[in-house]
Amino acid sequence: MFVTTEWFQIFRQNVTLNKFNLSKHKACLK
Known part of the structure; x- marks a missing residue:
């Protein structure tokens, strides 16, 4: 599969x- 650098x-x-x-x-949950 070819993946472009942009992608x-x-x-x-x-x-x-x-x-x-x-x-x-996670910081908000604490």
Whole structure:
């Protein structure tokens, strides 16, 4: 499967955002 660098960059940005939102959410729960 061929993956473009553009798609990969977007994917990595989404992963980073998800991790950031998860940590923020956990901080709110505490």
